[in-house]
Structure formats: C-alpha cells, structure tokens
Amino acid sequence: xxxxxxxxxxxxxxxxxxxxxxxxxxxxxxxxxxxxxxxxxxxxxxxxxxxxxxxxxxxxxxxxxxxxxxxxxxxxxxxxxxxxxxxxxxxxxxxxxxxxxxxxxxxxxxxxxxxxxxxxxxxxxxxxxxxxxxxxxxxxxxxxxxxxxxxxxxxxxxxxxxxxxxxxxxxxxxx
Amino acid sequence: xxxxxxxxxxxxxxxxxxxxxxxxxxxxxxxxxxxxxxxxxxxxxxxxxxxxxxxxxxxxxxxxxxxxxxxxxxxxxxxxxxxxxxxxxxxxxxxxxxxxxxxxxxxxxxxxxxxxxxxxxxxxxxxxxxxxxxxxxxxxxxxxxxxxxxxxxxxxxxxxxxxxxxx
Numbered sequence: 001x002x003x004x005x006x007x008x009x010x011x012x013x014x015x016x017x018x019x020x021x022x023x024x025x026x027x028x029x030x031x032x033x034x035x036x037x038x039x040x041x042x043x044x045x046x047x048x049x050x051x052x053x054x055x056x057x058x059x060x061x062x063x064x065x066x067x068x069x070x071x072x073x074x075x076x077x078x079x080x081x082x083x084x085x086x087x088x089x090x091x092x093x094x095x096x097x098x099x100x101x102x103x104x105x106x107x108x109x110x111x112x113x114x115x116x117x118x119x120x121x122x123x124x125x126x127x128x129x130x131x132x133x134x135x136x137x138x139x140x141x142x143x144x145x146x147x148x149x150x151x152x153x154x155x156x157x158x159x160x161x162x163x164x165x166x167x168x169x170x171x172x173x174x175x
Numbered sequence: 176x177x178x179x180x181x182x183x184x185x186x187x188x189x190x191x192x193x194x195x196x197x198x199x200x201x202x203x204x205x206x207x208x209x210x211x212x213x214x215x216x217x218x219x220x221x222x223x224x225x226x227x228x229x230x231x232x233x234x235x236x237x238x239x240x241x242x243x244x245x246x247x248x249x250x251x252x253x254x255x256x257x258x259x260x261x262x263x264x265x266x267x268x269x270x271x272x273x274x275x276x277x278x279x280x281x282x283x284x285x286x287x288x289x290x291x292x293x294x295x296x297x298x299x300x301x302x303x304x305x306x307x308x309x310x311x312x313x314x315x316x317x318x319x320x321x322x323x324x325x326x327x328x329x330x331x332x333x334x335x336x337x338x339x340x341x342x
Contacts, residue, residue: 056218113280114279115279151229162230163230
C-alpha cells in the first residue's frame with residue numbers, strides 16, 4: 001500500500017513539472033507572438049505608406065506628361081520637357097472646338113506659382129497679368145498637381161520668359 | 176530540500192522574465208532615442224527644382240543681353256559672381272529669387288502641414304570636394320522629411336541643388 005502511494009505521488013510530481021514547463025513554453029511563445037504581431041503591423045503600416053507614395057509619384061509623372069502634348073508644349077526650347085506654352089493654353093480656353101477634348105479629366109487648370117498677380121482667372125483683358133487658366137472644371141474630382149514652367153514671349157523684355165507654375169488635374173472620384 | 180527546489184524554479188522563471196523585459200526595454204530605448212532620419216525621395220520636389228531652374232530672373236549681366244535663367248545665374252554666381260546691370264550681385268539675385276519661389280510654392284510654419292524647408296546649393300567635384308554656394312532655410316526641420324536633388328553640370332563637377340521639406 002505504501003509502495004503504491006509513493007509511486008502515485010512521484011507520478012503526480014512529474015506531471016506537475018511537465019505542466020509547469022509547458023506553461024512556461026506557452027507563455028514565452030505567446031509573448032514572442034505578441035511582439036512579432038506588433039513588429040509586423042508596424043512594418044506593414046510603413047509599407048502601405050510607401051506604396052501610396054509610389055502611386056502618387058506615378059500619378060504626378062502622368063500629370064506632367066500633359067506638358068509634352070502638342071496642345072501644351074513649348075517648342076522654342078529643345079531641352080525643356082517641363083515647359084508649357086502659356087499663350088497656347090490661354091488660346092485653348094477661348095476655343096469652343098476643344099470643349100469635351102479632355103474627356104477623362106474633371107479639372108484641368110494651369111496655375112502661376114511665382115510671381116503672383118492680382119487677377120485670379122485669366123481673361124482677355126487681364127492676360128498675362130493673371131494667376132490661373134481653367135480649361136476644364138466639372139463634377140467631383142480628386143486633384144493632383146505637378147510643377148511646370150510657364151513660358152511665353154514677353155513684350156516688356158522682348159524675349160522668352162519662363163515662370164514657375166503648376167498643372168492641376170482632377171480625376172473623377174468614387175463616392 | 177523541497178522548499179529550496181521550488182525556490183530555484185521560481186528564481187529561474189523570474190530570471191527569464193527579467194531578461195526578456197530588459198531586452199525589450201533596450202530595444203525600445205534604442206528605437207525611440209535615435210529615430211533614423213527618414214528621407215523619402217519625392218517626385219514633386221524634383222519637378223519643383225527642375226521647373227524653378229527655368230525661371231527667368233531680373234538679372235541682365237551685359238548690356239543688350241537677355242535676362243538669364245536661374246540655373247545660368249547660379250552657374251554665373253559660382254564661376255564669376257559678376258554684378259547684374261541693376262547693381263545687385265548674381266549670387267544675391269539667385270538666392271533672393273530661389274527664396275521667393277520656394278516661399279511661394281511651399282507654405283511652411285507651425286499651422287501648415289509642412290513645418291519647414293532647407294535648400295542647399297553646392298558645387299561638387301571629385302577632386303576638391305564640396306563647396307557651398309548658398310543655403311536657404313525656413314521654419315523648423317525635424318528628422319521626418321521628403322527631399323530630392325537636382326544636378327546642373329558645370330565642368331569639372333556639378334552644381335547640386337538639394338531641397339528638404341519637413342513635416
């Protein structure tokens with residue numbers, strides 16, 4: 001009887017030890033699991049930001065490509081891919097034949113960044129002392145902007161003159 | 176004897192927890208104390224510098240010649256620093272024009288999304304290293320910024336325009 005009791009007690013103690021070890025291992029695994037989840041979530045959040053930045057850069061490059069189209073490009077200089085002909089853009093605004101030409105665009109606007117003048121939207125009276133030319137403006141849009149050079153022949157200094165500006169393009173936004 | 180063994184086990188367990196806690200504290204301490212400066216190369220900043228270099232300035236260097244572009248003015252400033260016909264030095268006009276363009280394009284301050292900017296124009300050669308032409312700063316710059324550089328070839332090296340916009 002004493003022998004059976006001793007054996008039973010020994011087995012109980014062994015089981016308890018195994019249980020204790022399993023508990024510690026499980027606790028450590030959970031701890032490492034929590035740390036890993038924390039670390040991975042931080043890494044993935046920054047990755048999502050990086051993807052968003054790359055996507056934005058790609059859109060900006062696309063927006064800038066419009067500066068190279070025949071309707072916008074400045075042909076007086078061979079080595080300026082970012083230059084647009086402001087006189088041409090202003091004339092486009094006045095031409096009805098270009099209505100509906102930029103079908104995928106809800107907003108197409110050229111803005112002067114520096115130096116700024118008093119008049120906002122360009123009209124036949126205010127041009128070229130004005131700050132923006134709007135070619136398309138309709139509906140809801142998500143807008144992207146890209147820096148360009150606004151070039152034209154300046155009568156005051158009798159030479160070509162370029163100033164920094166932006167092209168603003170808006171695309172239909174999903175509600 | 177039984178009590179001693181139990182105590183040993185508790186000490187072992189506590190030791191593991193303490194080691195893990197210390198490792199965690201050291202890791203977090205290093206991470207939080209020295210945040211790495213995070214520069215993201217920005218397409219819009221490259222476009223900004225490239226377009227601003229085409230800006231026609233008020234500076235005419237010689238009688239009956241034309242108003243020169245900002246990139247030519249920076250080259251002039253670095254090579255000769257001649258005066259413009261209006262009496263100002265080419266470096267002065269280049270710096271002033273660049274500052275006005277940057278201030279117009281990027282509104283910075285505590286109330287804006289961008290807190291500050293740094294613009295550095297320098298001349299780099301492989302042989303003689305780096306020579307600063309001018310630098311412009313505004314607002315406060317922290318370790319979190321977007322930036323980009325633009326190279327203007329100027330034999331035997333390059334003029335580099337670096338811009339950082341801090342958020």
